Amino acid sequence: MSQSTNPTTQFQTDANRVTADDDRRSFLRSSLRGYQTTRTATQERFLNYESARIAAGDAKWEAIENLDTYLAQFADKLEARGATVHWCNDSEEARSAILEIIKKHDAQSVIKSKCMTTEEIHLNDLLEKEGFEVVESDLGEFIVQLREEAPYHFVFPAMHLKKEEINTLFQEKLKSINTNDPEELTMVAREVLRQKYLSADIGISGANFGVAETGMISITENEGNARLTTSLPKVHISLMGIEKIIPRLEDLALLLPMLATAGTGQHLTCYNSQLGGPRQEDESDGPVEMHVVLLDNHRTRLLADPEQRDALRCIRCGACLNVCPIFKNVGGHTYGTTYQGPIGSVITPHLRGLKDWKHLSHSSSLCGACSETCPVKIDLHHHLLRNRRDAAGKGQGGIGEKILMVGFTIVMRRPWLYRLAGGLGKLGHVLTKPIHGTRIDPFYAWKKTRDLDDPAKQSFKQYWKSRK
């Protein structure tokens, strides 16, 4: 991934490279197939999964449509329990808020559990530049951090890597033993990270949900790394987007099983913890300080869109990536975004600008698999269409697209011209057949990876006439 090129070019270059790598693609597909099987089995245990989706979606609608009330309630409740809430307009403010806390405590080392929002604000870069040791504790995140690359998938960060590659990486960076066994590799990471939890001064986590009614954050995880991160260091910082709010504690009883089922196919993730404040007077452990950093970073811009605010209901399960034919073929890094796949393609243009990211609205086959799988029923593929519409409406389609559309209108309005164009098309097809797929073919760019069937002998128009 090159940083200097513009996002559209980078997407096209990377997509071409990845789609040509048959080996990696089949590896990716087979692991996603495994996910699909597990998930289907778990879903079938539901008495009524479809109705559960509607109910789960309702919880997020209520939160998003009353976000001002619930956000204020969330912050007030947390503060009443001794936590500090930091309100941050953008990445810059969130980064300085976190840095200030770390500096105030004269901290040396920071342990992190999985938090995509810290990727969004590029926190690790800053902390490392400031001289702090920052360790990702989620196994997948730990692996991609050692490789100095971005997470491949926001739920399965290292899903693109084979065990042999992880073996090589661990031997190189951790001086570990030579083994391709996933269990032994996991134990290597466990031993390394154990010591880090005990010595870290600061624990940074994300939050899957913020419960307004009680002022708690909820963290979902399998490994136990988030529990250790929020239990042992003396300061706990949690960074979360303002859209993570839900109204009541009991809503978790519905949302947590939905998140697990759609996300990994488990009926419930191993640890679902609710944290409300630092260690209280009558408690024997836990951090002495808890900071919750609330981040806007253009989420309010998305909220202002009466159609696409729908996407703020996302619970980041990653299911839409797992079923997306585009994701399966171009892979996660190609997106160049913090959030990959359909949901990333919908929200990134709002968070980072339509002009540079509108190409993502076209990285879709519009098959609707994403909308169909979404556990809270976000109308994902239609939002991609809405982004296309908005880009065209703002004249961001480019001059080529404009000429094409004007030409199309002229042809479609004149039957004689339409007939002529049809005939020329057929002729062109026959004439270019010998040079199909070669560089002198005028349609090379399109045809190099595609075959075009011969057109029907009889056009529909001719058929219709003959029928009468």
Add this chain to the structure above:
Amino acid sequence: MSRDAILGRVREALSVKTDAHVREVAKKSSHSLPVLANGPDGRTQAVKEFLPFVGDSLEDHIAAFKVLSEKLQTEFIVVPTIEEARQTLERLRQQHQWKRIGVHDHELVQSCVDQLQVEFLNTSSNYDARELEKCDVGVSGCDALIAQTASALVTNHSAGGRALSVLPPHHVVVADASQMVTTMADGFALIREKHDEKWPSFISFITGPSRTADIERVLVLGAHGPKKLTIIMIAA
């Protein structure tokens, strides 16, 4: 202040109502489905009516808990008396050669472990996390067992703090059959009742031993937390 700025932008954004069509799509389905009333009560009811069915009697709940525990690789042991719970712990001590165990001030826990010939670390008041890390096992109580998900619901009060149930390589939960409830919503209701507005700072649903599948989707137990989870339930 940023608080006012952000809340101001949120209010301004929400001054335009959500597009009616988009709102409708989220409610509709291609199937004809039972839909409960919108709002909090409908959602709590949904947990019982739409999520997996686990029956209503204790026998049903225990059966469901057993099935899921097997899948999760949780060791779920039902014993008739406290005396047998004690013997089970003694058997586990021999089997796993426990030398040091982490415990806390909890009536049921104490009456189960008091005769074990091991070194104890109590986490009910200030303790050293490095010492806890050296323990072979942590034995704790819980607030409830959840039949629908085969989870143990704990708080820092019922489980000796935040770390006892996650730092040692083996976690043993002792519970009474009267603590079995149907859904997670029932679990939350219990904690609400017990602590009212003075919530514990830590609540967690523990569902199986710690796990990861981050390397080629191969399941490995004990990623960072306990490699083993044993739940001993006393059902007279």
